[in-house]
Every structure is written in structure tokens, then in C-alpha cells.
Amino acid sequence: MSEQQYEKYYVPDQSPWPFVGAVALFLMALGAGNFVIEMKKGTDGNGALMLLAGFVVLLVMLVGWFKNQIDESMSGMHSAQLGRSYRQGMSWFIFSEVMFFFAFFGALFYARVIAVPWLGGASNNAMTNEVLWPTFEAIWPLVETPGGTTTEAMPWTGLPLYNTIILLVSSVTAHIAHVALEKGERGKLKLFLGITILLGCTFLYLQVVEYIHAYQDMGLKLDSGIYGNTFFMLTGFHGLHVTLGTLMLIIMFGRVLKGHFSPDNQFAFQATSWYWHFVDVVWVCLFVFVYIL
């Protein structure tokens, strides 16, 4: 032991924030559940209110917890080992997110490769087609479901292509900002972080435009059969992640303005940048499998 130097691992004292966070999730889940039920039944209730209250408590918790965290980090309580814990924790969290998207991509592949062709009579399912929906034709994108709902396919050119370019560029600018941080070039850091945020916002804006176009002009909706289902669930969850990522980038921007982060104290920044790259990779998969193919 004597010759080996180690830094004491920082074990935080008691903290009220996790428990507050638990109450927040409780309110949100109960609220969301009741809200959905009331929506279906068309009755009035306090589901929405509870959901909102949950969000507020969650926000309070996040502010309190992160403030606590930032204060500790700024007063140098974090050892290199703790930094590794955070980084590994973030990487595993991103892995869990990958698996979440995997479930929805899995549904997309299953529908395209198995469910829809079988309904059309492929493999040994001629009778399925004959007995259930003899006029059904298996094509992808599925613009007419066996049940008869029709819709239109979203082309990959136009907005989706622009959005792909925007996100790819934003991944590069995020990287440049990160390199600038490591080199201590604060001006460049601010500039490129700012550009990344703007690109993220533009992406979200165009996504909203695309959704409105889909709903109003194309009749492509969440409930237009498996094509619309997978389209909106995948792009929708991705959009939520971009929103979260953009918020994280904005917080990082605020912290950079306040002079936070240095080449060796930058976990939050690094985590945000990893998250952003992850969101980009998911989009590229989306662009290929949902839009182009």
C-alpha cells in the first residue's frame, strides 16, 4: 500500500434528491396512466394534472441534484476514479438506450421481413392470405393495410435528407467543440457549441414540419398501420432524444459561459457529446431503414 498512491473515493453524504426523484416518477407514472385511461374513456379526471405535477417535481429534483453535483465537481471533490465511474455509467446508459431502439427496429424488421410477406401469402402461408384478406398485397412501404387503411409513403428526399445532413454536420461541430475544450480554446468552443445547438434546434423544427406535412397532406399517421406505427414510433422516440440532447447541450453552453470545464474536468461535457453522437448514429440507421430502404 505504502508506495501506491490513491485518492479517496468520494462517497456523498445523504441526499434528498433521489427520493424526490422517486416521488416525481411516481406522480408521472400514475398521472400518465390515469391520463391515458381518461383520454380513452372521454371522462374528466386529474391524470394530466398529476403528470404535470410529476414533471415539476422532476425538474426541481434535476436542478437540485445537478447543482449539488456541479458544486462538488467545481470544488475538486471528484477523483480520477470517480470520473471513470461516471464515464462508464454513461456508456452503459447509452448501451441501454441502444437496446431500447433495438426493440423498435426489431419490430420494423419483423414486420417487413416476416409479418407483411406472410400476410401476403409468402412462405407456406398461401391460405392465410386466401382466407383472411385475399386482396391484400404485400409491398413495403405498406400503404394499404390488410384491414384497408390507406396512407402514403414518406420519401427520403427533401426534408429527411436535409435533416440527415444537419445532424451529421452537428456531430462534426460537437466534436470540434470538444477538441477546442481540450485545447483550452474557449472562443472556438463557444462558437461551435452554439452552432451545434442551432443545428439541433433546426433539426427539431424541420421534424415538426415533416410531421405536420405527414398528418395534413399525406394522411400518414401514427395509426395508419404498421408503416405509420414504426415510422412515428422510431422517429418520435428519436426526436425525444434529440430534444433531450439539445437541452443538455444548452446547459453545457451555460456552464461554458460561466467558465466551467477544463481539459481534465469535463465529464458532463463529454457525456453530452457522447449522447449527441449516439443520437446521430440512431438517425443514420433510421434514415437508411425507415426512409430509404
Added chain:
Amino acid sequence: MSTVTNDIHHDEHHDHHDHKPSGIKRWLYTTNHKDIGTLYLWFAFIMFLIGGAMAMVIRAELFQPGLQIVDPNFFNQMTTVHGLIMVFGAVMPAFTGLANWMVPLMIGAPDMALPRMNNWSFWILPFAFLILLMSLFMEGGGPAFGWTFYAPLSTTYSNDTTALFVFSVHIMGASSIMGAINVIVTILNMRAPGMTFMKMPLFVWTWLITAFLLIAVMPVLAGAVTMVLTDKFFGTSFFDAAGGGDPVMFQHIFWFFGHPEVYIMILPAFGIVSQIVPTFSRKKLFGYSSMVYATASIALLSFIVWAHHMFTTGMPVGAELFFMFATMLISVPTGVKVFNWVATMWRGAISFEIPMMFSLAFIVLFTIGGLSGLMLAITPVDFQYHDTYFVVAHFHYVLVTGAVFSIMAATYYWLPKWTGKMFDITLAKWHFWCSLISVNLLFFPMHFVGLAGMPRRIPDYALQFADFNKWISLGGFAFGLSQLIFLALLIKACRKKGEPVSAQVWDGAEGLEWEVPSPAPYHTFETPPVVK
């Protein structure tokens, strides 16, 4: 397996370090791995009793043929919520609690890597189950579609409280994922100097691999419940052929989560038994590295066998064959484990303390469950066994006499370390023998009625099954009552009754956790020990 060079006396000198916060806030706001471990364990035990009470309702209804006590819809709610509570509320949190308590002690870490998140991942659990239990009292009742929530039972034919089920499962998943991230990061990043991977105790190894499985499949479960939610409430048709989806797809997604999930519930049990058997055989574990590789291969194989739950659902023949052979392959590494435990005991100086008794029962009874699993894996005969009581017998042998017995073994093994006092051995013996006899009376005859064709999840049955079911129910009630002995013993132990024990507690015990005093101080290994 490992020796410590610098002593841990350090901890005893710093009394202020050992100052525990008091009152309710200690538990609500805690960041201490031992407190959080205790919370998890008590929570799991309470859920075990609640889920057990539901099982009593099920067995009371099945005591005689015909409908007597509850109506079929309520019966379905009982089987569903019983399953959900036992899987997500009892077994998994109990293992997480054990990991919280023991992993830092076994690898010489001062705490879990992310202590505040640790608190969060615990405290969201009681709320998740509160929501699930609340739904039982709401209009239409709770979930009634089985713990596997197959579509269209959970979509077209379910009641509206399905929304609450979905969100409570989301929270359970979040809790498991955060718990798993904490365990994995603790193990990868917090080992004491010298604690190399191949020196890690097997409980740590099995949990490392379990944590990986959890992070990989819990998000898939979240995806599955989300699709159920949107199918039911937002007009999507993931599981509806009229919209181009497929109800069979639900089963694929669910079991892609579900089969790794059963290994999530058994790998830590393997770890526990691999700790206990060497201690009471006073020998090193036979085949340590083969145990590690076997665990890893079981985990990897568990990703490619899911459709053995779907042999009768309808798949191309090629797929049926693939899943049959892949499933049978898993029995090879599992066999390696059983072989190693037996070889560890071979010519050992065995003594039969309570943890060892539970472990021995585990080895024998888990193997019975493994063998019935092999029978189920044979596609053509599964056509006969599927959805009968034979399957119920199979998974209760692996889960009750497997996972739950290992949790009890672990509790008896480490309880003196937690409280500093020996538990009441007389009560423990009563608990063991009553449980052992009643559990077999409860589950063994299920094989027979299952093979004869009694379907599962049905509140009534043909007259020919009446005798066996009477005995099964009696076994069930006896097993339920036996757990009250355990409750009494635990309450006594928590009130610190009993003989003080030494740091080592059991005379064959080896490893870092036995080097710290009993009871383990509030903070341990603030200075990492060096492992040779």
C-alpha cells in the same frame, strides 16, 4: 481465494465515520450501500409475502374442482400479479440487495460506484409496485393477462388499467437498469488493488454478467410494454394483423427479454451456491475458471434460445429445430456447474450448517428443474407439455427451489455478518425442513397433473386431477406458513438477539467480506485493502 495484507483496523479507530444518521431520513436519503442493501432485502421479503398471499388465493381456489372462492377474472388477476410481483418485486430486488451489501465488501470497495443513483434505483421500486397494486382496486381490476402479457390479451381484450401496468413496468425497468449499471461500474472500476478479474469471488462474477444481461434486455421489455400501450390506446397495430402487424411478434419481443430474464434470476444464485459450498466443504471451489466461462456462455446462449417458449405458436420448422438445439446446448455449461459443485464437496470436510443445507437442496432441486427444462426443450413433446402444469412445475423448481432457496441460503450465510449475531438456529432448522418438505409436496405432483394434461392459468379442472390438487394446495399452504418462521427469525435477528459472532463467522469462510468485523461497520474499506 484471496488474502489481505493491510489490516482493516483502520475502520474501528474512526468512530465518527461509523456514525449512522438516525430516524426515517436515514433510510429515505441514504447513500450507504449497506442501508440500501437492507432496504432492498426487506422490500423483496415483503413483496414475497404479498405475492405469496396471492398464491394462497390461487391454491385455495384450486383446492377442489369447480369454482368456489373467487370469480375467474379475479383468479386471472391473482396469477398475473403473483407472477409479476415474484419476478420483479421479490427475486430481482433480493439479488440486487445482496449485490449492494456484498459486492463492495467482496471486492474491497468503499461503497457502490454511484451511491446517489443507488438510492434512486431503490426508492422508485416501492412506488412502481404501489401503482401495480392500486390497479387491483380500480374499475375493471388489475392486469389479468398473465405475467407474459401476450397480445391480444393485453391489448384488445384487456381492461383500461393496463395503462397503469405499463407505466409501473417502465419504472421497474428503470430501477433494474440503474441498479445494474451501478453493479457493473462498481465491479469494473472499484476493485481493490490486486483484485484481478480471475480472483473475483464467483458471486461478483455472476453478478457482473447478470448486470450485463439486465442492461441488454430490460430496455427491450420497456419497448414491448410501450407497444402494448400504443396498440391499446393510440391505434397502432404492432400486434394486430389487420394493420400489418402480428401478435406472434409480441411473443418474439417479449421472450427476447424473457429468456435472458430467467438467467438474470438464476446466475446470481449460481454465484451464491459457489460461495457457500466451498466454505462448508472446507475446500477451494473446484474448477473456478470453468465456472466463469460457463456463466459467460450461459449468458451469451440465453440470447438465442427465446423461441423455445413459442414452439406451439407457429414458426417455420427450421426455426423450431434451431431453437430446440440451441436450448439443449445451454444444459452443457449448466451441467458443468452442477458437476463443479459436486466435485467441490467430494472428499471435503463437509458440515451441515443452515446455508449449506439450503445450498444442497438447491443443487438437487434446481437440477430437477433443469431436467424438466430439457424435456420441455424437445419441440415435439413440448407440443404436449406446453401451457400445462408441467411447465408450472418446471419453472417453480428453478425459481423457488432454485432462485428463492439460494436467496435464503445467502441470507443465512451473511446474516451474522450484517447483524453481528448468530441467528436463531432452531428456528432456521424448522424453516429449512418445513420449507423443503412442503415445497416438494407443492410442486412435485404438478409434474404428474401436467403430463396428464391439466392446463395452467385456469381456475377449474377435470375431476380426475382432484386428489393431486388437494395435496398440492396443502403443500402450498404449508410452504406459505413456513415462511412466517423465516419472518420471525429475521425480526429476531434485526433486533440483534443471539450470540455474538467472530469476523470470520464460519470457520471455512474465505474472502474479503470475512475480514471486516461483524457486524460490518457502517463504512468499510475507505482505504482499499491490497489483495495478493
